Each structure stands twice: as structure tokens, then as C-alpha cells.
Amino acid sequence: MCVIVQAQVQVTVELEKDRFLPRETLPVRVKVVNFSGQTLVFGEDNEWLQFQVETETGEEIPPITDPPPVKGRFTVESSIRATKEIDISPYYALEQAGRYLLTAKVYIRQWGKQISTKAVKFDVSNGAVLWEQAFGLPLENGDPSGQPRQIRRYVLQQAKRLKAMSLYARVDDGPGGKVHRVMPVCSMVSFNTPKAQVDPKGNLHVLCQSGGREYTYSVIDPDGQIKVRRQYLIASDRPRLDFRDGNIVVVGGFKLTRPDDLPSKKKGGEEPEPIIVPENKPRPIPKIKPPVPVPTTNSPRR
Known part of the structure; x- marks a missing residue:
């Protein structure tokens, strides 16, 4: 059967x-x-x-x-x-x-x-660690200001992904602690080290050279979700991270528009349809008989 x-x-x-x-x-x-x-x-x-x-x-x-x-x-x-x-x-x-x-x-x-x-x-397999930094989680609404903050850590690693070198981000509770998420950030070149900074809200800002003249800028939150993704092209100067008016921003370069930008530029916040959409209303399961073997027939002898 x-x-x-x-x-x-x-x-x-x-x-x-x-x-x-x-x-x-x-x-x-x-x-x-x-x-x-x-x-x-x-x-x-x-x-x-x-x-x-x-x-x-x-x-x-x-x-x-x-x-x-x-x-x-x-x-x-x-x-x-x-x-x-x-x-x-x-x-x-x-x-x-x-x-x-x-x-x-x-x-x-x-x-x-x-x-x-x-x-x-x-x-x-283990990737090569390029950068790491511990940070304190921001206080939630209602938490006392003097309460110690929970400590987490960002780690940037490089490893091969689909035969190309890629940059990965890891969010954990420190060496030997809980791993919250590990995910690919972008492709990267081997001759330029990514630049990374953590803002006052605990978000990780990463600027990585992903091609000969192209850079990828990403913002990752303490839960390991990529909230911002933008592409920049080398113009009169190279894009770089800077701190202005209390915020980490990208200065220099030429900002591109790509379909995979985050937040998405799709109208009305369109989301791709899932591969399988469960039916909303339950229906009775049809009565189906198990498959049965097809009887073999002997060919007539000559």
C-alpha cells in the first residue's frame, strides 16, 4: 500500500x-x-x-x-x-x-x-567574525528609569552564500547565550570591510560594499528584523555613515531605488500572496477511499 x-x-x-x-x-x-x-x-x-x-x-x-x-x-x-x-x-x-x-x-x-x-x-559551518558589539535594550513604556537594561549583542559575520560572499548579522544574548536570529544582510566584496554603528534605540546600522560601485545600507532591530534596506552608488564620493542631529544617516553617494527596498515602495502596502492560503470556512472532509492496486492482466501467449 x-x-x-x-x-x-x-x-x-x-x-x-x-x-x-x-x-x-x-x-x-x-x-x-x-x-x-x-x-x-x-x-x-x-x-x-x-x-x-x-x-x-x-x-x-x-x-x-x-x-x-x-x-x-x-x-x-x-x-x-x-x-x-x-x-x-x-x-x-x-x-x-x-x-x-x-x-x-x-x-x-x-x-x-x-x-x-x-x-x-x-x-x-562557522563564518568569520568581522565585528561585534554588546548593547542594552531600550526600556519599555512603564519601566523604571533606573532598572538595569537587558544586554544583547550584534555580530557581523562573513560566509559564502550560493557560491558568493555574503554578510550575515547575528543577534544573541552574548557568548554562550540565546541566539535570537541569524540572517543574511547582503552580498559583499572582500576588499572592503563593512561599517557598523548602534544607535541610541539599539538598532544596528550597517553599510556594506556589495559590488564594484554599489553599497547596501541596512537597519536591523534588536529582534533581528531588517527594517530598512537601501542601495547607494558611488558618485563624486563614497557613501558613509555619519551621526547628525542624534540620528545615524548615510551621507555621500547616490541613492538608488530598487524593488527590494525596505520599507517597500509598493502602493498601498501590497504584500505577496502566500503560497498556500488556508480556507476560512471549515468544510467536511470528503470521504475518499484509499488507492487500490490496479489488477495486472496477463498478455496472451503466442
Whole structure:
């Protein structure tokens, strides 16, 4: 029966690259293709999709929290492919350098069967630290002014991403402390060191030369979210970070406009549609019979 189910429903797991920094954002895409001739329903609970992470020696890496939340009902009609994307980095402590194997398991509730994907391999390797600085989190509204601030740390690292050198930012609680987020900031050239400053609100400002004449300016908040992204071109002088009127700003260079600028320049705050949109109104799950083997017929002898 398992072979028959896998022939009628194909499930694959994909990564956008095969090399990551420790605790870097790790988006996983699970693709489901339905060839059964029937409409299938997924996402009724958090059990329909599960992940398994192992070391190259077969040691399983257990989740550090509850498994990734995957609930969200959707249907896949026959001959249709659906894709579910989720970042699994907050749920697995992938801090040790080495090779890992990732497997996804999809449970088809109507048939009472589970399908496992082929494992994909990826490597976790340490990047070169270029800059780091500890900072105090700003006080929240209502906090007493004399209260000690929580300390976090920004770390800039360089590593290869998709065969090109890239700059990464890491937000943690200091050496050996909790890692809040690790994410790529921009591509970078090897002959110019990025410049970084932390403003009074605890935001990290980074100016990095990302091409022969191009610079990328980014602002990252204490939670590791990129709030501002702008591109600058070398004009009569090079862009540089400066402190004016209590704010960190970019002076010099020529400011460009790009589709990936942050905040987005799209009209009305348009957002890209998610790959899968769960249906708002619950509907009864259709009664679907499990696939049955097609009887083989013996060809007549000559």
C-alpha cells in the first residue's frame, strides 16, 4: 500500500541552499503533488507535517521547543501541486558545525497513511567574525528609569552564500547565550570591510560594499528584523555613515531605488500572496477511499 500511495502522491522537501551558519534562518519547502484523481485535504492539525533532523552519523536532533506549527487547512485537487514553506531554525538547535539530513513526513488523513520524503543534506559551518558589539535594550513604556537594561549583542559575520560572499548579522544574548536570529544582510566584496554603528534605540546600522560601485545600507532591530534596506552608488564620493542631529544617516553617494527596498515602495502596502492560503470556512472532509492496486492482466501467449 505504501508504494501505491507514494505513486499517487509525491512529496519532496527542498532547501534554497546547502550551507548555513549556526542558527541561521532555515526556510524549508515541502511540495505535495496529487496524482490520485481525488481531492486531498491537509493542515487540519499540527500532525499532518513533521520534520526529522539527523546528524550524518544518524543521531536525531530533537526540537528545542514544540514542533513547528503547520496547522492551516487547505485542499489539493488532482494534478495540482501545493507548497508549504516554514522556517525551522527556531525549533532545532543547529549550532554545531557538521553535515545534517532533513526529512519531511506528510500524513494523509483520509487514507491513514504517512509518506516520508527522501532526506536532503545540508552543512552547518562557522563564518568569520568581522565585528561585534554588546548593547542594552531600550526600556519599555512603564519601566523604571533606573532598572538595569537587558544586554544583547550584534555580530557581523562573513560566509559564502550560493557560491558568493555574503554578510550575515547575528543577534544573541552574548557568548554562550540565546541566539535570537541569524540572517543574511547582503552580498559583499572582500576588499572592503563593512561599517557598523548602534544607535541610541539599539538598532544596528550597517553599510556594506556589495559590488564594484554599489553599497547596501541596512537597519536591523534588536529582534533581528531588517527594517530598512537601501542601495547607494558611488558618485563624486563614497557613501558613509555619519551621526547628525542624534540620528545615524548615510551621507555621500547616490541613492538608488530598487524593488527590494525596505520599507517597500509598493502602493498601498501590497504584500505577496502566500503560497498556500488556508480556507476560512471549515468544510467536511470528503470521504475518499484509499488507492487500490490496479489488477495486472496477463498478455496472451503466442
